[in-house]
Amino acid sequence: MDDIEKRSGTVQAVDRAMAILEVLGDDEEGCRLTDIARRTGLSVSTVHRLLTTLEQRRFVQFDRTDGMWHVGRGAFAVGSAFTRQRNFVAPALPILRRLRNQTRETANLGVVDDGEVVVLTQVESREIMRAITRVGGRAPMVNSGMGKAILASYADADIDALINRQGLRKATGKSITSTAILRDEIAAIREKGFAFDDEEFVTGLRCVASVVYGAQAEPLCAISISGLSVRVTDDRVEALGKLIAEAARELTMSLGGRAPER
Structure with missing residues (x-):
């Protein structure tokens, strides 16, 4: 953890991953990699790395037919808990x-x-x-x-x-x-x-x-x-x-x- 993270109490990778999920959650049609990068202000390589990790946990999913990323069932399952409560x-x-x-x-x-x-x-x-x-x-x-x-x-x-x-x-x-x-x-x-x-x-x-x-x-x-x-x-x-x-x-x-x- 660097000095900025220590002072702010945030973890940069987690914050960036949450920003990506928020972008995907705002667009029901899905987003291309470059669109996510533009809307989050992150580099394409950083977004791709984070998306790959999120995909492994099923928080996002990739549609190879059109190259679009979408919210995955893992994110849905966690979000549904808010309603169930x-x-x-x-x-x-x-x-x-x-x-x-x-x-x-x-x-x-x-x-x-x-x-x-x-x-x-x-x-x-x-x-x-x-x-x-x-x-x-x-x-x-x-x-x-x-x-x-x-x-x-x-x-x-x-x-x-x-x-x-x-x-x-x-x-x-x-x-x-x-x-x-x-x-x-x-x-x-x-x-x-x-x-x-x-x-x-x-x-x-x-x-x-x-x-x-x-x-x-x-x-x-x-x-x-x-x-x-x-x-x-x-x-x-x-x-x-x-x-x-x-x-x-x-x-x-x-x-x-x-x-x-x-």
Whole structure:
């Protein structure tokens, strides 16, 4: 271990291998060796050496027909453990399927990780044109329906602390960048029981979401319906909000949870 690694507490080879896995995880079509090198900033020879090691452990796999590298089943097995540890995923799936069937849109379940929402699982819309936020995808809490739904369950002081730490990021032209506007929206979410993401993280994508609580009235996760803005129109939002709020209450009850007293 060199002096830099001793000071930072990191191991360079491991850090580089993780960077490669992150690149492959972001591209479902796979990547060529040169593309991985360009996106990680590593030399081709270094990337090839690390890929060879990862391949031996089945964390990546190489398709010789087109020369593309993909995430392997070893990485999938390890990543799946994250979902298995969340005992609310399995009970949520029947509810997500019902929401998908009722609305014809994609139903999602997400949790908070370091101030962002991570999509744990989803049931995809059967529509030909559909909006998908991939499983494992992340979004800032203030820019997403699920994130805002969970944020509204926090104490005001905790919301202020998150905003001070992370700021209000402008991801699209509709992103909330005013603290005053966010406060008004949080108040509305608490009143209605659901949150609405109006193309605030991805242009053309709308999302309606509600929070799911645990036994101590703490927010466990959120569920949502997401769809293209041409289908999730203004006149559907209220009805979708009622559906998603009821589904969140159902999941809360099935998990032995309870909503906090207001």
